[in-house]
Amino acid sequence: MPHPSETTPAELSDRLVRSTAMALFVVSIIFALAVVEFFVSPPTATALDWVGMGLGIVTVVLIASSYFGPYRRMKPVERSSCLAEDGFLQTSFRLALARSWMVTFVALALLQALDNMVLARLPEMPTDVVLQAVLALMLLIFSVIFGFLVRGEDGDEADDRSHEAEGRQ
């Protein structure tokens, strides 16, 4: 029987979900920086552009380390089933996506309703900047909700470890 600490498809799936969520957070920062670039001076905008590119590379590395690392070692059957697995992190990921969509929708509807108070005070923005702002908002809300849902440690890991040690004796 393999040792319990050995990585299983479910653990790899958890790792994949975590790194995908982390990558989405980084993407939200990239979109937010692209929006900020519109409001700052050209030299600052150029500097932010470089920061955005750096974060883009971080995102690619995060995703690549998940897909081309342990994920690649999985059997095809495991790969197709692990994303559909209804574990804690996978369920939290779906819940965070649904809630972020809902909150973004409400936030946009409120902004629309309060047109004269908020939107009218903002400078005229090109469509692509508005879209980047909405995407940044949605992904940021997703990251916050997902982080909240999976926060902290659960159960008695310490007790669990001592039990494992006991079991091996």
Place this chain on the structure above:
Amino acid sequence: MNETLDNRIRVYRAEHRLSQAELAREIGVSRKTISTIEVGRFVPSTVIALKIARYFGVPVEDIFSLKRA
């Protein structure tokens, strides 16, 4: 009336001298999933609940029950 899902996974684990990681491996889920179910933070799907019950060889209602909050 508020009801929460109570479970006796920890009791069964202790009886079978299993760690969370070992049970997780047997069921095909991650350790985090088992630990969050145990503390009542995550309500498992029917499939996971049935897999746990099948592993311990008991009816699912022996492990999971509804408790008034």
